[in-house]
Amino acid sequence: MLLFVLIAASTLYVNAQKIDEGKVLYEISYPDADIPDEQMAMMPTEAKMFFKNLSSRMEMKMGMGMDNVMIFDNKNKVMTMLMDMMGNKMAVKFTEADIKEKRVKEGKQDYEVKITDETKEIAGFKCKKAILTGKDGTFDLYFTDQISFKNGDWASEYKGIDGFPLQYKISQGSLIMQMTAKSVTKEKVEDSMFVVPSDFKPMTTEELQKMYGGGK
Numbered sequence: 001m002l003l004f005v006l007i008a009a010s011t012l013y014v015n016a017q018k019i020d021e022g023k024v025l026y027e028i029s030y031p032d033a034d035i036p037d038e039q040m041a042m043m044p045t046e047a048k049m050f051f052k053n054l055s056s057r058m059e060m061k062m063g064m065g066m067d068n069v070m071i072f073d074n075k076n077k078v079m080t081m082l083m084d085m086m087g088n089k090m091a092v093k094f095t096e097a098d099i100k101e102k103r104v105k106e107g108k109q110d111y112e113v114k115i116t117d118e119t120k121e122i123a124g125f126k127c128k129k130a131i132l133t134g135k136d137g138t139f140d141l142y143f144t145d146q147i148s149f150k151n152g153d154w155a156s157e158y159k160g161i162d163g164f165p166l167q168y169k170i171s172q173g174s175l176i177m178q179m180t181a182k183s184v185t186k187e188k189v190e191d192s193m194f195v196v197p198s199d200f201k202p203m204t205t206e207e208l209q210k211m212y213g214g215g216k
Contacts, residue, residue, distance in 0.1 A: 020148040022186040024049040024123075024166075026179045028060075033175060044068070047179065051149040055194040071194050077154050080196055081208075091200035092208050096154050103157075109135055113160040122166040123181040130161055142167040147184065 026047040033040065042063035050057045054074040062068055069082040077096040083089070094102075103109075111132040118129040120142060127142035134157070143163035153159045158168070166181040 018146045018148055019184065019186045021052045021189055022050075022184065023189070024051075024181050024185075025183045027182050029178045029180070031176055031178055035175060042066075043177075050189045050193050052189040052191075052194070056149070057193050071196065072155070073194070074154070079155060082196065082200055089197075089200040090203045090208075091196050092203045092205060094205065098205060099155050107135070108157060110157050110159050113158065115160075115162075123184050125166060125181075125184060127166050128163065132158065136171045139169045140167075141165055141169075 026049065028043070028045050028047055030040070030043065044060040044062055046061070048059045050059075056072045056074070058070045058072075060068045065086045067082075067084040071080045071082065073079070079094045079099065081092045081094065083092070111134040114131045114133070116129045116131060119126055120129070121127065122142055122144070125144040125146050127144045130141045130143060132139055132141055141158065141161065143161050143165045145163045147164035149164060153161075158165070165179075166184070168179055170177045170179070
């Protein structure tokens with residue numbers, strides 16, 4: 001499940017002046033993916049991100065009737081993952097320390113970031129290109145300074161990006177997911193979007209790992 005944490009965490013940047021509250025719709029693709037069809041059918045093809053003040057929410061629909069939501073409380077540096085598996089609703093909290101520990105166990109490291117002068121337009125926004133280099137290779141990230149959502153990079157591998165990512169890649173082993181913004185909408189976001197619903201059962205990270213056959 002770390003992969004989906006990284007997807008959401010990659011948007012935890014920003015330092016600009018324009019849109020400070022709203023929604024981003026991302027298209028998810030899997031370039032050169034070599035995984036079984038049944039596994040691919042479980043993967044999300046679209047993600048919605050809502051942001052306001054120091055909070056953000058990423059929603060993804062998985063296969064087999066499973067919904068995955070990640071709520072980031074950037075003031076307290078806590079991420080809560082909400083999972084609804086055919087009516088079985090669970091909420092798992094991850095602290096900054098939890099995420100760092102998981103990344104260390106999986107051999108994850110921060111990327112070396114090189115900002116270039118190259119630009120392109122994504123979802124109507126002028127974006128600057130950054131080249132990211134890590135142990136799993138090199139890839140491009142495009143970010144804009146026209147979205148003023150302010151967060152830290154406490155849960156992200158992409159440090160040193162002074163803007164909001166509108167196109168980026170996430171790698172987990174041999175699987176690479178590319179996130180590309182299709183639209184960005186300035187709109188009012190209700191505070192309730194960042195509150196864990198009362199009908200979600202709290203679950204520890206250890207219980208989640210056992211459910212997915214991981215263990216410690």
